[in-house]
Amino acid sequence: MATGQSYPRSHSSSNGIGFHTAYQLASHGAKVYIGARSDEKAEAAIRQMRTSNPAISADKLHPFIADLGDLRAVTSAAQNLLTYESRLDILVHNAAILSMPVVLDSYGISVAFATNHFGPFALTKALLPLLKKTAETSPGVRVVTVSAPAYKLLPPGIRFDSVTSFNIELEPTQIGDAAFTRYGLSKLANLLFARQLQKNFDEEGIKALSVSLHPGLIKTDGTIKMVRPENQQAFAQRMSPPDGALNTLFAATNPEVWEKKEKFGGAYLVPHGKIEEPIGNGANDKLATELWATSEEVLHDILT
Numbered sequence: 359m360a361t362g363q364s365y366p367r368s369h370s371s372s373n374g375i376g377f378h379t380a381y382q383l384a385s386h387g388a389k390v391y392i393g394a395r396s397d398e399k400a401e402a403a404i405r406q407m408r409t410s411n412p413a414i415s416a417d418k419l420h421p422f423i424a425d426l427g428d429l430r431a432v433t434s435a436a437q438n439l440l441t442y443e444s445r446l447d448i449l450v451h452n453a454a455i456l457s458m459p460v461v462l463d464s465y466g467i468s469v470a471f472a473t474n475h476f477g478p479f480a481l482t483k484a485l486l487p488l489l490k491k492t493a494e495t496s497p498g499v500r501v502v503t504v505s506a507p508a509y510k511l512l513p514p515g516i517r518f519d520s521v522t523s524f525n526i527e528l529e530p531t532q533i534g535d536a537a538f539t540r541y542g543l544s545k546l547a548n549l550l551f552a553r554q555l556q557k558n559f560d561e562e563g564i565k566a567l568s569v570s571l572h573p574g575l576i577k578t579d580g581t582i583k584m585v586r587p588e589n590q591q592a593f594a595q596r597m598s599p600p601d602g603a604l605n606t607l608f609a610a611t612n613p614e615v616w617e618k619k620e621k622f623g624g625a626y627l628v629p630h631g632k633i634e635e636p637i638g639n640g641a642n643d644k645l646a647t648e649l650w651a652t653s654e655e656v657l658h659d660i661l662t
């Protein structure tokens with residue numbers, strides 16, 4: 359991996375998938391921006407990475423501070439980055455709220471949906487000029503969005519045509535409670551966002567690639583909190599956080615992904631590096647277009 363590349367990415371917990379994604383990128387010579395809600399969290403992650411691998415020099419790891427649920431803050435942090443960074447080769451959307459009932463933010467959008475979908479959407483929109491500029495000289499810029507198979511839990515006929523549609527109450531399933539089904543709604547948005555972004559790149563002739571993926575079932579801080587007593591044994595079999603970073607690293611760095619752009623562009627990958635055809639709402643191209651259009655309107659209203 360060439361040095362001098364920049365990779366803003368979201369996540370700070372040292373027992374999470376994002377930490378290990380950033381750690382591996384930095385260990386292989388990339389300049390990485392560590393997304394976190396606070397300086398303390400980003401600095402703690404940076405310290406831990408440099409302790410684990412002293413070969414990572416101080417100039418390779420930088421904090422990128424923004425609460426993904428605060429769309430003005432996300433946009434302003436991204437715009438600030440545009441003033442001093444000259445390239446951006448990889449953007450990884452990893453951070454998420456794994457399960458949360460409907461709680462509305464000050465714009466009337468569910469906090470979890472705002473964080474999991476609108477945060478990455480606003481960040482991508484604001485960083486687009488830098489992604490475009492980088493792609494002009496270095497084709498194969500990547501935007502990697504971490505989704506989840508929880509998108510399959512949704513009933514058919516999901517719409518993304520209004521703010522109300524982002525806040526719908528959903529039923530529990532055999533897999534989880536209603537809040538977990540709602541997490542699936544945001545993960546559906548992640549998958550559709552990634553596919554629509556690829557269409558937009560192609561229409562605008564931007565030499566970039568967008569994919570979504572399932573990282574695998576991973577023992578992270580977030581999932582440890584959610585495990586039910588009766589599922590402890592199955593949970594123990596889950597993959598480790600470093601293994602949870604592998605599919606993202608494949609999507610973000612494997613040359614084959616760009617060389618076979620026709621195959622991988624807009625795809626949903628399952629561990630490791632395999633394309634899985636989305637099903638149900640995830641296969642609905644019109645829904646992807648609808649999500650993009652509504653998200654643009656909502657973001658515009660918030661930012662103006």
Ligand SMILES: NC(=O)c1ccc[n+]([C@@H]2O[C@H](COP(=O)([O-])OP(=O)(O)OC[C@H]3O[C@@H](n4cnc5c(N)ncnc54)[C@H](OP(=O)(O)O)[C@@H]3O)[C@@H](O)[C@H]2O)c1
Pocket residue numbers: 368369370371373374375376393394395399424425426427428451452453454455456473504505506507545572573574575576577578579580581
């Ligand atoms: N683990 C799995 O089995 C699994 C399976 C399928 C998909 N995934 C996906 O993998 C990704 C990572 O999951 P994980 O298991 O590593 O989750 P996790 O341990 O809960 O970590 C989530 C991270 O997101 C950050 N975050 C949450 N809200 C944020 C906000 N508003 N602004 C900025 N950062 C925020 C958290 O930061 P704080 O420390 O500040 O809370 C935390 O570091 C997610 O997209 C998830 O949907 C995971």
